[in-house]
Amino acid sequence: MAYSDQKMSGSKIVAIAIVALIHAALGYAFVTGLAFQYVKKVSEKLNTFDVEEPPPPPPDEPPPPPPDIPMTPPPVVAPPPIVSAPSAPVTIATVPTPPPVFVPTPVAPPAPPPPPPPPAPPTVSKASAPKGNPADWITTDDYPPSSIRAEEEGTTVIKWTINAQGRVENCVTTQSSGSNALDQAACRALTRRARYAPALDAAGNPIASTQTRRVVWKLPRD
Known part of the structure; x- marks a missing residue:
């Protein structure tokens, strides 16, 4: 065409x-x-002529139909089994909220009561009295040999307690002579020799009392 x-x-x-x-x-x-x-x-x-159009070509023949081929059905395939995966249980962790801790405010302990005042010393109705001559209780015979060699001299002031039996106790030096040997010799001699009639309170009961004395230490001179 x-x-x-x-x-x-x-x-x-x-x-x-x-x-x-x-x-x-x-x-x-x-x-x-x-x-x-x-x-x-x-x-x-001029010669006129008619132009004849050629006849149209015959139509194309359709192609022959394909031969009948029996259709083979596809194989039947079973679907895979449905596997349900077990889901892990959801664990909800519950954290307990601890209750608030009560912290008590420390309270200062109450101050202890002041100690009771010492009892008043008993009133001396009658003072103690020495038995014998107090001048004979400490003499140059009580001079320590070490103090004689060191030519130590001085004045010692001592204080002691006369108990209810009239004996001397708790003799201490309140003023030193500068020589420890002389101070100890004064208390030692007084405690050994001194004797007293104890002091009496208003009811006539013997009570303890105190006394003091100055002892002058001088080396003997020939």
Whole structure:
């Protein structure tokens, strides 16, 4: 069918070209004054013809149907079993909130009560009295040999307690002579020799009392 179209188109093009040449020649003759003569001659020579179109080609035959092939059914495939994975149980950890800890404010313990004042010393109704001559209780015979060699001298002030039995105890030095040997010799001699009639309170009961004494230490001179 494509070939017939090309043949028909070529005939039309030839006819169109001939007509165009004729029109060009007529125009030229008309311009030059020879139009009539040429038109006459051309009209005599011009042969008209009909262009016949070729018959259309027969339609294309459809292709033969494919042979009948029995269809094989696809194999039956069983679907895989549904496996349900066990889901782990959700564990909710509950953290107990501890109760607030009560921290008591430390309270300072109450101050202990002040100690009771010492009892007042009993009132001496009658003072203690020495038994014998107190001048004989400490003499130059009590001079320590070490103090004689060191030529130590001085004055010792001592204080002692006369208990309810009239004996001397708790003799201490309240003022030193500068020699420890002389101070100890004074208390030692007094504690050994001194004896007293104890002091008495208002009810006539013997009570303890205290006394003091100055002892002057001087080396014996020949």
